[in-house]
Amino acid sequence: METEVVEAEMVLPSYLGFKKVQGYDKYPKSQSSTRRFKHLKQIIQSEVYPPDEPNYVSIESPPSAHPAKRVCDITGYEAPYHDPRTKLRYANTDVFKTIRALPSEYVQRYLALRNAAVVLR
Amino acid sequence: MPVVSQIQRQLDYSLIPSSTPIVIDNGTSYFRIGWAGEDDPRVVFRNIIQRPRHKTTGETVTVVGDHDPALFKYFDCSRSGPRSAFDSNVVYNFEIMEWILDFGFDRLGANGSGIDHPILMTECVCNPLYSRSKMAELLFETYGVPSVAFGVDGVFSYKRNQQLGVCRKDGLAVCPGFMTTHVIPFINGEPDFRGSCRTNIGGFHVTDSLKQLLTLKYPYHMSRFTWEKVEDLKVEHCYIAPDYFAETRLFQKGAPEAESKTRCWQLPWVPPPVEEGPSEEELARKAAIKEKQGQRLREMAEAKRYSKINELENELRGLEFLLRQLDQVEASGIPSFLAETGYVSKQEVESAWTKASQSLRKVKGEQAELEDKPDQSPSEKFNLIDVPDDMLTAEQLKEKRRQIFIKTSAEGRQRAKQRRLEAELERERRNQEDEERRLENPELYLEQLHVKYKELSEKIEQRKRLKTNGGHTNGNNQSGGVGRGERLNAAQRERMRLLTTAAFDRGKGEDTFGARDEDWELYKLMSRDNDDEDEGPDPDEAELIRISSRLQELDAAFVPKLEMGISQPAIEVPKFRPLTEEDYRVVLGVERFRCPEILFNPNFIGVDQVGLDEMAGVSIRRLSCKDQELEDKLTQSILLTGGSSAFPGICERLEAGIRMIRPCGTPIKVVRAVDPVLDAWRGASAYAAALQFRSQTFTKMDYYEKGEDWLRRYQLQYSL
Numbered sequence: 001m002e003t004e005v006v007e008a009e010m011v012l013p014s015y016l017g018f019k020k021v022q023g024y025d026k027y028p029k030s031q032s033s034t035r036r037f038k039h040l041k042q043i044i045q046s047e048v049y050p051p052d053e054p055n056y057v058s059i060e061s062p063p064s065a066h067p068a069k070r071v072c073d074i075t076g077y078e079a080p081y082h083d084p085r086t087k088l089r090y091a092n093t094d095v096f097k098t099i100r101a102l103p104s105e106y107v108q109r110y111l112a113l114r115n116a117a118v119v120l121r
Numbered sequence: 122m123p124v125v126s127q128i129q130r131q132l133d134y135s136l137i138p139s140s141t142p143i144v145i146d147n148g149t150s151y152f153r154i155g156w157a158g159e160d161d162p163r164v165v166f167r168n169i170i171q172r173p174r175h176k177t178t179g180e181t182v183t184v185v186g187d188h189d190p191a192l193f194k195y196f197d198c199s200r201s202g203p204r205s206a207f208d209s210n211v212v213y214n215f216e217i218m219e220w221i222l223d224f225g226f227d228r229l230g231a232n233g234s235g236i237d238h239p240i241l242m243t244e245c246v247c248n249p250l251y252s253r254s255k256m257a258e259l260l261f262e263t264y265g266v267p268s269v270a271f272g273v274d275g276v277f278s279y280k281r282n283q284q285l286g287v288c289r290k291d292g293l294a295v296c297p298g299f300m301t302t303h304v305i306p307f308i309n310g311e312p313d314f315r316g317s318c319r320t321n322i323g324g325f326h327v328t329d330s331l332k333q334l335l336t337l338k339y340p341y342h343m344s345r346f347t348w349e350k351v352e353d354l355k356v357e358h359c360y361i362a363p364d365y366f367a368e369t370r371l372f373q374k375g376a377p378e379a380e381s382k383t384r385c386w387q388l389p390w391v392p393p394p395v396e397e398g399p400s401e402e403e404l405a406r407k408a409a410i411k412e413k414q415g416q417r418l419r420e421m422a423e424a425k426r427y428s429k430i431n432e433l434e435n436e437l438r439g440l441e442f443l444l445r446q447l448d449q450v451e452a453s454g455i456p457s458f459l460a461e462t463g464y465v466s467k468q469e470v471e472s473a474w475t476k477a478s479q480s481l482r483k484v485k486g487e488q489a490e491l492e493d494k495p496d497q498s499p500s501e502k503f504n505l506i507d508v509p510d511d512m513l514t515a516e517q518l519k520e521k522r523r524q525i526f527i528k529t530s531a532e533g534r535q536r537a538k539q540r541r542l543e544a545e546l547e548r549e550r551r552n553q554e555d556e557e558r559r560l561e562n563p564e565l566y567l568e569q570l571h572v573k574y575k576e577l578s579e580k581i582e583q584r585k586r587l588k589t590n591g592g593h594t595n596g597n598n599q600s601g602g603v604g605r606g607e608r609l610n611a612a613q614r615e616r617m618r619l620l621t622t623a624a625f626d627r628g629k630g631e632d633t634f635g636a637r638d639e640d641w642e643l644y645k646l647m648s649r650d651n652d653d654e655d656e657g658p659d660p661d662e663a664e665l666i667r668i669s670s671r672l673q674e675l676d677a678a679f680v681p682k683l684e685m686g687i688s689q690p691a692i693e694v695p696k697f698r699p700l701t702e703e704d705y706r707v708v709l710g711v712e713r714f715r716c717p718e719i720l721f722n723p724n725f726i727g728v729d730q731v732g733l734d735e736m737a738g739v740s741i742r743r744l745s746c747k748d749q750e751l752e753d754k755l756t757q758s759i760l761l762t763g764g765s766s767a768f769p770g771i772c773e774r775l776e777a778g779i780r781m782i783r784p785c786g787t788p789i790k791v792v793r794a795v796d797p798v799l800d801a802w803r804g805a806s807a808y809a810a811a812l813q814f815r816s817q818t819f820t821k822m823d824y825y826e827k828g829e830d831w832l833r834r835y836q837l838q839y840s841l
Contacts, residue, residue, distance in 0.1 A: 004192065005192055005195055008188065008189065008192055009130075010184050010188050010192055011182040011183065011184060012182070012183040012184065012185055012220055012223060012224055012227075013227075016223055016226075016227060016231075017231075017232055017233065017234065018226060018231040018232060018233060018234060018235055018236055018264065018265075019223070019263055019264060020234075020235060020262065020263055020264065020265045021262060021263050023216075023219060023220070023223070026219075026263070027216055034214075036216070037213050037214045037215060037216070038213060038251070039208050039213055040208035040209055040211050040213055043211065043213060043249050043251045043252065044249060046251070047249050047250060047251065050833075053834075054247055054314040054315045054317065055247050055249075056211070056245075056247045056248070056249050058247075059246060059247050059303075059314070059317050059318060059319045060318075060319055060321075060730075061318050061319060061320040061730040061731045061736055061739060062730070062731060062739060063729045063730060063731070064722075064723075064724065064729070064730065064731045064732065064735060065731070065735065066735070068722075068724045069365070069366070069722055069724065069725075071715070071725060075711060076369060076711035076712065076715040077369045077370075077372070077373050077711070078366050078369060078370075091373070100575075101575075106337060109333070109337055110337065112333075113330060113333055113334070113337075113726070114725070114726065114727045115726060115727020115728070116727060
């Protein structure tokens with residue numbers, strides 16, 4: 001290790017005195033950690049929820065009761081219109097021209113900002 | 122205020138009695154650890170790890186928290202992005218959690234065997250049992266902790282502010298965090314989680330949306346917009362507008378207030394060194410060299426011409442001499458005379474002579490009168506046409522037919538020439554008109570050209586696409602191998618269709634295709650279809666080329682679209698004009714308040730949940746207490762805490778929003794926590810320092826004996 005790295009003590013040492021069980025004993029190298037642990041979705045699914053108590057899922061907020069504000073995807077102004085071809089929202093004709101000139105990669109990224117991109121997989 | 126990590130190793134671990142609890146604020150963004158009773162956490166760092174590979178030794182090491190980026194040059198960080206132990210706001214990856222705890226304890230100065238202090242740790246509201254139990258297991262088993270307590274960070278923050286007198290014992294805590302935002306009602310100093318509410322929007326989403334917007338707007342500077350830099354920008358420049366649309370209207374109109382609200386970030390830019398035009402001497406020298414070369418070439422051409430002229434003249438003289446000799450010789454003696462020279466008859470000699478003289482004339486520079494040839498005495502050539510058939514002999518008939526043929530072809534040529542002339546005139550006229558239109562309204566003309574170009578290119582692209590993958594409307598070109606691709610071509614499909622229908626037309630079961638001649642017409646049909654397609658695009662492509670060349674001359678910023686299929690970032694700076702200082706300026710106008718707006722309007726990102734203001738209403742509704750007084754008490758003490766509550770203007774906006782949804786005239790008071798970032802830790806520290814804290818913890822024995830159900834129902838009593 002280079003001296004400055006050692007000095008900065010960036011790297012986590014593999015042996016730590018205060019631990020009862022060291023990391024290399026506990027987690028064998030075989031399985032990658034991503035598959036060893038359940039993700040949130042799986043955790044929630046496998047939980048048993050008694051009916052009356054508040055739990056992680058019941059706390060979730062409902063959808064909004066106000067009508068959604070339509071905001072132009074490119075400029076951020078109010079956007080009463082949307083382009084039927086690309087499904088982007090735009091505020092005025094100049095923005096519309098820019099939209100029509102965009103390559104499709106950018107269109108998808110703008111839509112993804114709004115979580116409206118169609119992912120074909 | 123950007124949080125600066127403190128990771129200095131603490132040296133007084135052994136001096137602290139083992140009854141003092143360690144307080145950990147295990148937040149989604151930052152990890153804070155310290156001793157109970159103190160005012161500030163000892164160690165603070167970003168709650169992420171990275172596992173880069175060391176370049177020389179090749180081993181993979183773990184790096185916790187954020188470090189000086191310069192030190193990372195010894196590591197290959199390409200395959201290791203920052204990873205977090207959290208999924209949304211719940212800990213799920215306990216291996217990463219263990220590394221983080223390792224680092225935290227290590228920097229706190231832990232030594233000796235085991236961590237011999239009770240631990241108070243924060244968790245999220247209504248943490249799932251799985252996460253809680255795994256965490257308890259980790260602390261008991263791996264670190265040997267004697268007792269553990271879990272509490273909610275937002276609640277600790279509220280309690281601390283309550284002690285400071287900022288808010289009352291009945292109230293609402295609004296905590297926008299890093300990944301989520303909570304609203305927790307308090308009744309009599311205790312949180313009531315039945316009325317709590319969580320939206321999955323936090324500071325992370327604000328930064329992420331700002332980053333995306335900037336990268337889309339300035340793709341040229343994409344590498345500049347790192348996560349850390351964008352967070353700094355967010356903290357420094359973002360604010361929440363009291364009314365989003367009013368603010369955007371200001372910007373749309375271009376009002377002077379909008380100007381003052383725009384912030385510009387000038388990236389370093391060095392103007393390219395101006396190439397000085399070649400000096401006068403250089404130019405003169407180059408011109409002289411070119412002149413000399415030209416002269417040399419011309420001389421060579423002249424020499425060649427002279428030699429050719431000489432040759433031809435010699436030949437001509439020779440032929441003339443021969444002719445004169447022929448004149449003198451008798452008619453019968455000609456063949457023998459000519460046998461020596463290689464010419465068969467007098468006519469040949471004469472024709473050779475005419476040819477030689479013509480080429481001589483051409484070389485000498487006289488115009489070869491090609492045009493006159495077909496006009497050579499048209500009248501005598503066609504003298505036989507008008508004579509009716511029965512008056513001519515057989516030979517003359519043949520002659521007549523020949524003349525008719527020549528005449529019609531000559532006429533045809535004339536007509537073709539006429540048409541060409543007319544087409545030329547037409548084109549000239551159209552160019553003229555074009556020029557006029559351009560002169561009178563250059564912009565409009567340019568726009569029209571652009572539009573035409575785009576349409577044409579799209580049409581051609583589409584046709585090409587149809588040709589190569591007919592039915593593939595989604596871009597998923599993962600067809601296995603060549604066979605499938607061929608079959609799906611529209612033309613191929615058509616052929617298959619024709620073949621199969623023809624085959625089926627016969628009768629059932631019997632294949633008598635080919636017995637009749639008409640069947641083979643099928644193939645003619647198929648090949649005709651194929652040919653038709655190939656002819657199509659040519660006029661369009663020619664038009665496209667014409668328009669693109671025109672655009673290139675007129676519009677300096679026009680970049681002709683290259684081979685279709687390669688998607689260029691068309692918003693890249695066109696390389697035809699020199700980059701100016703302006704291109705290197707990042708302008709933050711609407712983005713300043715558009716990004717934090719998602720806290721109030723998660724719909725901007727597509728998250729279908731309520732925003733901050735409505736969350737308060739939902740929370741109160743969920744409490745379902747019919748007591749109007751209690752509700753008023755709640756709204757009178759609304760505390761804003763948490764890392765993402767530091768935007769200017771958030772208090773006013775929240776107040777206005779809550780006023781909209783509560784009955785008219787309710788008293789509303791929104792206060793901000795004294796220190797939105799550190800208050801959670803401070804509250805926890807004060808809690809752990811209290812005497813009754815011990816009774817709120819549970820030990821290893823409790824954990825194993827009392828079982829899961831008990832652990833689920835375990836909850837701190839926050840007012841001690």
